[in-house]
Amino acid sequence: xxxxxRALISVSDKRGIVEFAETLVEYGWEIVSSGGTSRHLAEAxxxxxxxxxxxxxxxxxxxxxxxxxPAILGGILADQTNEAHMQELFEHSIYPFDxxxxxxxxxxxxxxxxxxxxxxxxxxxxxxxxxxxxxxxxNHQHVLVVTSPEQYGMVIQxxxxxxxxxxxxxxxxxYEAFLHTAWYDATISDWLASDIDFTGFPDRMVQRLxxxxxxxxxxxxxxxxxxxxxxxxxxxxxxxxGQVWGKPxxxxxxxxxxxxxxxxxxxxxxxxxxxxxxxxxxxxxxxEDSPLRAFQNALACDPESAFGGVVVINATVTEELxxxxxxxxxxxxxxxxxxxxxxxxxxxxxxxxxTPLFVLGESLPYSTAPGTLNFKxxxxxxxxxxxxxxxxxxxxFRCVTKLDIKDYYWPDIRFGCKVTKHVKSNSVIVVWKGRTxxxxxxxxxxxxxxxxxLEQAMHNMEEQNMDLHHAVLISDSFFPFDDxxxxxxxxxxxxxxxxxxxxxxxxxxxxxxxxxxxMLFTDRRMFWH
Numbered sequence: 100x101x102x103x104x105r106a107l108i109s110v111s112d113k114r115g116i117v118e119f120a121e122t123l124v125e126y127g128w129e130i131v132s133s134g135g136t137s138r139h140l141a142e143a144x145x146x147x148x149x150x151x152x153x154x155x156x157x158x159x160x161x162x163x164x165x166x167x168x169p170a171i172l173g174g175i176l177a178d179q180t181n182e183a184h185m186q187e188l189f190e191h192s193i194y195p196f197d198x199x200x201x202x203x204x205x206x207x208x209x210x211x212x213x214x215x216x217x218x219x220x221x222x223x224x225x226x227x228x229x230x231x232x233x234x235x236x237x238n239h240q241h242v243l244v245v246t247s248p249e250q251y252g253m254v255i256q257x258x259x260x261x262x263x264x265x266x267x268x269x270x271x272x273x274y275e276a277f278l279h280t281a282w283y284d285a286t287i288s289d290w291l292a293s294d295i296d297f298t299g300f301p302d303r304m305v306q307r308l309x310x311x312x313x314x315x316x317x318x319x320x321x322x323x324x325x326x327x328x329x330x331x332x333x334x335x336x337x338x339x340x341g342q343v344w345g346k347p348x349x350x351x352x353x354x355x356x357x358x359x360x361x362x363x364x365x366x367x368x369x370x371x372x373x374x375x376x377x378x379x380x381x382x383x384x385x386x387e388d389s390p391l392r393a394f395q396n397a398l399a400c401d402p403e404s405a406f407g408g409v410v411v412i413n414a415t416v417t418e419e420l421x422x423x424x425x426x427x428x429x430x431x432x433x434x435x436x437x438x439x440x441x442x443x444x445x446x447x448x449x450x451x452x453x454t455p456l457f458v459l460g461e462s463l464p465y466s467t468a469p470g471t472l473n474f475k476x477x478x479x480x481x482x483x484x485x486x487x488x489x490x491x492x493x494x495x496f497r498c499v500t501k502l503d504i505k506d507y508y509w510p511d512i513r514f515g516c517k518v519t520k521h522v523k524s525n526s527v528i529v530v531w532k533g534r535t536x537x538x539x540x541x542x543x544x545x546x547x548x549x550x551x552x553l554e555q556a557m558h559n560m561e562e563q564n565m566d567l568h569h570a571v572l573i574s575d576s577f578f579p580f581d582d583x584x585x586x587x588x589x590x591x592x593x594x595x596x597x598x599x600x601x602x603x604x605x606x607x608x609x610x611x612x613x614x615x616x617x618m619l620f621t622d623r624r625m626f627w628h
Contacts, residue, residue: 107200108131109132111204119255122255122258131147131153133150165227170193171196171231175231176237177193179195199244201228203229203283213333220290224287236273236276244276250272250275253268285306306481307329310326311326313325315349316349317349318350340433340458355377355430356433358378358379358380359373359375361521363411366385366518367413372411373521375408379522381401382404382535383518390412393412395423396532400537401538409430410432411433413435421437425448434456472486487520487627491516496622500608510533511530512573512619514533516625520627524540526574526575529553549583556570569593571592573596581609584607584618592616593617598623
């Protein structure tokens with residue numbers, strides 16, 4: 100190892116940099132540094148040469164230009180095995196660098212505050228630092244590029260001459276360097292895009308994802324997996340939920356948690372519960388006054404399917420509610436919070452199962468901003484669409500039958516339409532008094548979904564010695580034929596909500612009029628694949 104090895108250090112995140120630089124000096128390295136970093140190191144008693152000493156040129160433009168100079172970039176980019184390169188350095192009195200330690204201005208942290216002035220954010224866009232990192236990463240065969248305090252330990256371990264840095268070390272550091280600058284640039288472009296009114300989708304898209312944690316397994320135990328979050332979400336999501344107890348998640352549990360959150364999100368201000376199984380609700384319930392009754396309403400829809408489901412509640416779980424939940428097997432519980440009594444009860448009852456508990460946090464808003472994107476991967480690609488967050492225009496719903504919709508059905512119509520959006524298509528649901536009583540989903544035939552929903556609803560109502568006359572049947576799309584209307588009539592349904600727009604709409608309207616059914620057209624499809 101050469102005695103005159105040189106390191107360029109210029110860091111915004113100064114965690115551990117003094118100790119790291121001290122170790123370099125102990126091994127005979129010369130330190131060159133700029134701006135605040137050089138002052139920080141000098142104050143700690145570390146011998147350091149300033150960039151101005153090396154370049155013979157002062158910082159200009161309020162520090163915007165300091166390291167972009169041939170004496171710096173030439174020393175980083177020179178191929179030290181190329182005699183011509185080394186001759187040029189000699190002719191211009193430029194000395195090579197063997198290590199570049201740089202991390203960037205805290206742009207992401209700055210713009211996390213929505214109130215930060217535009218110009219203040221602009222000043223946090225690093226220019227020189229990105230150039231230094233990319234130059235060192237390009238020339239990683241000769242220059243170590245260190246972009247994070249978390250890498251200092253590995254570098255220090257290899258400083259002794261008998262250890263050294265092998266090809267893999269250099270390659271990994273270069274990979275992480277380009278990832279670092281790519282993330283940085285994508286963060287800036289995302290921030291700029293937030294103020295641009297796009298008329299469509301951009302031609303190119305760079306998706307930033309940060310790993311939250313590894314999963315116990317993927318969708319099946321023989322698959323591995325990890326959970327990544329999209330930074331910057333300002334509403335509660337599966338990604339920013341905090342786990343307070345229980346075992347690590349599998350991929351299916353993450354997907355079910357997400358489906359549950361999306362289902363209850365728009366049901367506020369009422370207390371709401373969604374019980375999710377295989378990515379779709381098997382029961383949803385609301386109540387104006389009681390989270391417990393909201394859970395009971397959801398569970399009553401299909402207690403059998405709820406076994407091993409994920410429970411998502413837009414309220415704090417009390418001990419009484421915890422007791423009700425723990426009476427059946429659940430794979431996860433997600434709520435705004437848990438009382439101390441609820442935590443004690445669940446951790447005692449579920450000590451063996453280690454049921455994961457997640458807190459969403461009451462400080463986060465319940466809605467998703469319009470224009471938020473939804474990503475659905477396919478092999479070799481990605482379908483990108485805006486999320487279905489457009490509010491319903493209830494006044495635009497059209498009654499198309501002779502019989503009008505009674506006013507007392509409207510609370511269930513509003514509730515059911517919001518739920519239907521989150522049931523996997525083809526979906527048909529039956530609702531009654533703030534609860535789902537029948538759900539038909541995932542079928543390739545709408546009549547099959549309708550039959551499943553009606554049979555389940557009939558079973559649930561028979562247990563209460565009631566019929567389906569006051570229940571509402573809601574479809575996520577139009578009825579292509581009148582068969583679904585006639586089937587609903589056989590089961591006693593008197594109110595139907597569907598998209599409308601089929602070539603055979605008149606057949607369905609005629610059937611509804613014959614059977615004494617009131618039918619609304621929404622003119623809105625609500626597919627969820």
